[in-house]
Amino acid sequence: xxxxxxxxxxxxxxxxxxxxxxxxxxxxxxxxxxxxxxxxxxxxxxxxxxxxxxxxxxxxxxxxxxxxxxxxxxxxxxxxxxxxxxxxxxxxxxxxxxxxxxxxxxxxxxxxxxxxxxxxxxxxxxxxxxxxxxxxxxxxxxxxxxxxxxxxxxxxxxxxxxxxxxxxxxxxxxxxxxxxxxxxxxxxxxxxxxxxxxxxxxxxxxxxxxxxxxxxxxxxxxxxxxxxxxxxxxxxxxxxxxxxxxxxxxxxxxxxxxxxxxxxxxxxxxxxxxxxxxxxxxxxxxxxxxxxxxxxxxxxxxxxxxxxxxxxxxxxxxxxxxxxxxxxxxxxxxxxxxxxxxxxxxxxxxxxxxxxxxxxxxxxxxxxxxxxxxxxxxxxxxxxxxxxxxxxxxxxxxxxxxxxxxxxxxxxxxxxxxxxxxxxxxxxxxxxxxxxxxxxxxxxxxxxxxxxxxxxxxxxxxxxxxxxxxxxxxxxxxxxxxxxxxxxxxxxxxxxxxxxxxxxxxxxxxxxxxxxxxxxxxxxxxxxxxxxxxxxxxxxxxxxxxxxxxxxxxxxxxxxxxxxxxxxxxxxxxxxxxxxxxxxxxxxxxxxxxxxxxxxxxxxxxxxxxxxxxxxxxxxxxxxxxxxxxxxxxxxxxxxxxxxxxxxxxxxxx
Numbered sequence: 001x002x003x004x005x006x007x008x009x010x011x012x013x014x015x016x017x018x019x020x021x022x023x024x025x026x027x028x029x030x031x032x033x034x035x036x037x038x039x040x041x042x043x044x045x046x047x048x049x050x051x052x053x054x055x056x057x058x059x060x061x062x063x064x065x066x067x068x069x070x071x072x073x074x075x076x077x078x079x080x081x082x083x084x085x086x087x088x089x090x091x092x093x094x095x096x097x098x099x100x101x102x103x104x105x106x107x108x109x110x111x112x113x114x115x116x117x118x119x120x121x122x123x124x125x126x127x128x129x130x131x132x133x134x135x136x137x138x139x140x141x142x143x144x145x146x147x148x149x150x151x152x153x154x155x156x157x158x159x160x161x162x163x164x165x166x167x168x169x170x171x172x173x174x175x176x177x178x179x180x181x182x183x184x185x186x187x188x189x190x191x192x193x194x195x196x197x198x199x200x201x202x203x204x205x206x207x208x209x210x211x212x213x214x215x216x217x218x219x220x221x222x223x224x225x226x227x228x229x230x231x232x233x234x235x236x237x238x239x240x241x242x243x244x245x246x247x248x249x250x251x252x253x254x255x256x257x258x259x260x261x262x263x264x265x266x267x268x269x270x271x272x273x274x275x276x277x278x279x280x281x282x283x284x285x286x287x288x289x290x291x292x293x294x295x296x297x298x299x300x301x302x303x304x305x306x307x308x309x310x311x312x313x314x315x316x317x318x319x320x321x322x323x324x325x326x327x328x329x330x331x332x333x334x335x336x337x338x339x340x341x342x343x344x345x346x347x348x349x350x351x352x353x354x355x356x357x358x359x360x361x362x363x364x365x366x367x368x369x370x371x372x373x374x375x376x377x378x379x380x381x382x383x384x385x386x387x388x389x390x391x392x393x394x395x396x397x398x399x400x401x402x403x404x405x406x407x408x409x410x411x412x413x414x415x416x417x418x419x420x421x422x423x424x425x426x427x428x429x430x431x432x433x434x435x436x437x438x439x440x441x442x443x444x445x446x447x448x449x450x451x452x453x454x455x456x457x458x459x460x461x462x463x464x465x466x467x468x469x470x471x472x473x474x475x476x477x478x479x480x481x482x483x484x485x486x487x488x489x490x491x492x493x494x495x496x497x498x499x500x501x502x503x504x505x506x507x508x509x510x511x512x513x514x515x516x517x518x519x520x521x522x523x524x525x526x527x528x529x530x531x532x533x534x535x536x537x538x539x540x541x542x543x544x545x546x547x548x549x550x551x552x553x554x555x556x557x558x559x560x561x562x563x564x565x566x567x568x569x570x571x572x573x574x575x576x577x578x579x580x581x582x583x584x585x586x587x588x589x590x591x592x593x594x595x596x597x598x599x600x601x602x603x604x605x606x607x608x609x610x611x612x613x614x615x616x617x618x619x620x621x622x623x624x625x626x627x628x629x630x631x632x633x634x635x636x637x638x639x640x641x642x643x644x645x646x647x648x649x650x651x652x653x654x
Contacts, residue, residue: 002045002292004221010292011041012278013080013285015249018072019272020282021094021101023263028095028103031246031259032070035218036153036184039242042224043182044077045296047232049148051304052082052297055111058322058419059307061148062114062130066123067155067184068104069261075101078112080285080293085111092283107417107445115417116445119437121161122410124181126438127152128167129414129423131179131237132389132399136369137420139395141318144310146420149232152181156194159183159202163437166407171237172210175391179237180228185218186246188257206239218242249276321367321420324448324504331501333360334494338524341490345519350512350551351454353493355380361497362386362397365422369415371399372426372452373408379426379454405431409438416447422501426452428460429511430469432476442507443482449507450500456486456511457604458636459552464626473550474608476509477579483508487529487577488536488554491521495529496577513552515629520555520575532582533593537561537573543595545647548574548613549602556633557602559640564647571647572597579609598654600647604638616650618643 002010014037022028044050049061065074072094079086086100093099100109104118114130117123130150137146158164171179183202187194203213212234216223224242231238247259249272264272273279280286311319320327337360348356362368362383369389376382387396401408405427412423432439432453442449458468476484483506485496493512500508520536528534533548537558545564549557557573564571574593576582582590600618601610607617620636633639637646 001225006292007041007045007221009289010045011037012276013289013293014040014073014076015276016273016278016280017076017079017091017283017285019264019269021072021075021091023266023269023282024092025095026263028072028263029069029261030072030264031186031188032067032155032184033073033076034248034250034254034259035186035244035246036070036073036182036242037248038219038221039182039224040073040077040153042221043151043228044081045293046225047228048151049300049303050081050112050297051300052084052112054304055083057304057307058311059146059148062127062150062418064115064123064127064130064150064152065105065117066127066152066158067120068117068123070153071101071103071105074105074113078110080290081297082294083110083112088283115413116441119441120155120157121163122437122441124152124154124158125163125167125407125410126414126417127179127181128171128176128407129411130418131171131176132174132411133415133418133421134178135176135394136389136396139393141314145307145314145318149178149180152179153184154181155184156186156189160198163406163410166404167410168206168211169209170401170404170407170411172206173391174389175210175235176237177235180231181237181239183239183241184244185241186244188246188255188260190257190260192257203239203241210236212236212238213241214238215241216243218244219248251275317366324419326501327364327366330364331361331498333364334498336360338491338494341519342521342524346490347516347518348490349514349516350487350489350493351380351514353487353490354452354497354510354512355383356490357494357497358383361501365501367420368422368424369397369399370424371401371408373401373405373431374403375427378428379452381424381426381452401425405434406438409435412449413438413442413445413447416442416449417445422448422450424450424452426454428455428467429453429472430455430467432472439482439507440479443479446481446505447507448504451507451509452512453509454512455514457513457552458620458624458632459513459515459604459629461514461629461632462626465623468624469605470620470623471606471608473511473603473605477609481506483578483580484511485509485529485578486511486551488551488575489517489519489521491519491524492529492575492577495527498527499530499581511551515552517552518555520558529577530581531585531589532578532580533574533576535572535593536575539570539572540565541570543572543597544569545571545597545651546574546595546599547571547602547643547647548576548599550576553602553604553638556638556640556643560643560647563640563644567644567648569648569651598651600650602643604633616646618646
């Protein structure tokens with residue numbers, strides 16, 4: 001235990017590094033770093049298990065600054081505790097273009113940043129995923145290899161956002177007792193005091209969700225310590241309400257929203273130096289205080305050395321799992337499934353094809369963890385042999401998320417970031433809107449998360465336009481660094497799974513049909529889906545037109561091709577299961593696939609975006625309707641006869 005006078009100076013070092021950097025940038029949020037510095041000082045100096053010399057140590061504690069606007073608190077902590085990839089110059093370059101110290105913490109910029117935070121509520125919700133991954137890995141491999149905490153600093157905004165309700169509810173249900181959240185209870189938001197917008201008793205709310213709840217003075221070191229000790233002994237996740245003063249120490253701005261998102265300024269900071277008895281120039285940390293900070297992490301050296309020894313003698317599977325490596329020959333059974341499909345030519349929905357793939361995948365990849373937002377029976381994400389994780393038994397590979405798409409997206413991010421887990425989760429494609437912020441963060445962070453999104457078009461039929469995703473394909477294709485697959489049959493679905501699982505640095509969407517689709521592929525030696533697009537049905541002689549289609553529309557295009565040939569129009573059909581991957585191929589390959597004849601796109605969704613490949617776009621630029629799928633396809637002109645007529649008419653006009 002560090003004496004109070006020294007600890008207070010260490011906390012003030014956090015305060016002034018943060019305030020000085022924000023002043024220099026003339027941009028940032030000083031209020032939270034100043035108010036929560038004491039809590040952070042106790043946590044990092046006396047409790048959190050890290051090793052700055054081995055920042056990716058698998059059994060380190062995870063720390064999530066859910067209130068990501070207070071990023072300078074984290075940067076100050078990393079610098080003072082001795083992380084090698086952050087320097088004082090980086091602190092001074094806060095919020096500058098190209099700096100590691102971005103306005104909000106960004107995963108991959110610095111070793112000590114466990115996730116990208118910024119959108120409020122995402123951090124605390126992803127932390128639930130980290131805590132869940134820790135429990136799953138602990139159940140599989142034991143205390144010597146995985147036994148650590150996930151700590152979070154969250155603000156009022158994080159607790160107000162609806163996503164935190166969903167995630168916290170599941171955390172309480174699963175009794176994720178290694179999750180400890182410090183709530184910066186300062187009663188201030190951007191627009192004023194919290195009571196202007198909310199009268200929620202957060203402690204009662206979290207207690208009702210199965211959490212251990214504590215309330216402390218966020219500047220009282222004894223109370224902070226006692227709360228951490230109680231939280232670490234709890235059999236539930238813990239919320240610690242830390243009563244703090246936003247902008248503590250700033251004589252005229254503390255306790256007000258004025259210091260939430262604006263620099264203090266030179267005059268206010270100078271007065272704060274007098275107020276807190278900090279007689280040092282900007283960015284200067286006395287050697288003894290910096291030494292005190294760096295010595296705090298030596299207490300974790302024995303734990304690190306013990307873990308290294310345990311890991312070196314562990315089974316190879318554990319080392320491969322935490323390295324993100326797939327087992328050798330993991331897809332042998334999946335390849336056999338493709339061969340069998342070519343022989344038997346099954347007509348199945350691609351959601352069913354995905355289930356067939358999962359039966360061939362799950363037994364061979366120990367780190368895969370599936371789940372669904374209460375739609376497993378429709379998404380077909382649960383297969384024989386899977387075991388559901390529960391509060392009494394974490395040794396499973398399926399998560400029942402309940403009707404919580406928001407939380408599912410963030411929790412999967414947390415599991416992927418934690419390591420040792422490759423998560424996939426299912427819902428209806430149209431409900432992916434609830435997950436979109438989390439999916440965007442997954443793409444921004446470049447992590448391997450797989451979304452099984454079924455009921456991918458007006459083929460949903462009788463459920464009506466509320467359940468028919470018409471704009472979703474275009475919207476996800478517009479999102480950077482995410483792969484959107486829409487396979488047309490069993491072989492393409494298997495290839496999509498293979499590609500998604502081997503993509504280590506971006507998430508993948510599998511948009512899958514409800515209605516049965518015929519097998520169109522005639523060979524499977526090469527993963528053509530990994531090319532993004534290919535000629536699935538070539539012209540018989542000279543190509544006069546090319547039709548690009550995806551998913552359930554590929555088989556319709558092949559039928560239209562026959563009609564067109566009977567009318568003397570020789571057409572090639574291109575399947576484009578992944579537009580993003582096709583655009584990454586060489587120009588020569590793209591030209592070879594698209595050919596030189598007029599190109600027509602055909603998809604049961606909005607036509608937005610298709611004009612970069614096609615001169616004529618055929619789709620559905622309106623919402624759908626309620627009715628049987630075949631009737632809807634006929635009504636909207638998405639049939640083989642209608643397509644053939646459109647192609648012939650377009651060629652005539654051309």
